[in-house]
Amino acid sequence: EAGVTQSPTHLIKTRGQQATLRCSPISGHTSVYWYQQALGLGLQFLLWYDEGEERNRGNFPPRFSGRQFPNYSSELNVNALELEDSALYLCASSFTGYNTEAFFGQGTRLTVV
């Protein structure tokens, strides 16, 4: 069974541009989480989607947005990129509910120059 897949693996953008990151969850999972991990730091919660709706978002500006599609895949969009947005972006998926393990993708390394 395929795990969580993220694309692209690496992304280089110029300051001010927009970046789109994609995530395909494990089959059957309806929840998708997005996290930002700056170099050497912990995971900062960005967004949680479940059943196509945004359920919660972390303390990030509105230029971080996303959506979940009917097939439960998800996009994370970052507008007006800033140098500080350079980080590893991790996507995780799970079944709905608090008692389920989240499975992670390999991440997208975003570099803003």
Added chain:
Amino acid sequence: AQTVTQSQPEMSVQEAETVTLSCTYDTSENNYYLFWYKQPPSRQMILVIRQEAYKQQNATENRFSVNFQKAAKSFSLKISDSQLGDTAMYFCAFSDNDMRFGAGTRLTVKP
């Protein structure tokens, strides 16, 4: 909002010895799950162990065990017989709907 605190940014342990990583959390919920994840240099997050809040018995997975103190909102991870492959970032996580992570503890196992 739920918060997860890992107060040890870095730790080291000699191979074959035991190390304990600490984690505290804050919640008003009664039903929730706690997890420890490992992130080796490959960056792939791997689940180490999970604990259901309604269970008093501490979870154990081979060399990994937890000390879950619900009243104190504490959830520490004990690694016995440490191996070089245990070198990684360890994240404590809390889930009652969405999943929140602590800042992580970087563990180095020394030969």
